[in-house]
Amino acid sequence: MSLTLAEFQGSIAPLYGARLAAHLASAEIAVGLGRVIVTYEGLASVRFGGLLELPRALVALTFEDVAADEQARFVTRFDLAFQRGGG
Numbered sequence: 547m548s549l550t551l552a553e554f555q556g557s558i559a560p561l562y563g564a565r566l567a568a569h570l571a572s573a574e575i576a577v578g579l580g581r582v583i584v585t586y587e588g589l590a591s592v593r594f595g596g597l598l599e600l601p602r603a604l605v606a607l608t609f610e611d612v613a614a615d616e617q618a619r620f621v622t623r624f625d626l627a628f629q630r631g632g633g
Contacts, residue, residue, distance in 0.1 A: 580611030
């Protein structure tokens with residue numbers, strides 16, 4: 547994904563219920579009878595044509611004891627929370 551830690555923290559807030567503290571790069575969220583752990587790992591940014599530099603990150607979802615249908619619903623919510631505008 548192309549986002550900074552601060553953008554991750556802001557985007558995860560609707561799913562987590564609050565903005566993450568500045569030092570946190572993961573969130574544990576209850577889903578049904580289980581949980582999902584969402585983690586952020588910053589990667590080296592990428593530069594295009596010398597003018598545009600984009601941050602990069604690996605964002606992983608780890609489900610524990612979450613039914614397949616609940617996982618699918620969470621991923622839909624996650625996609626909406628992290629959706630970016632473009633042109």
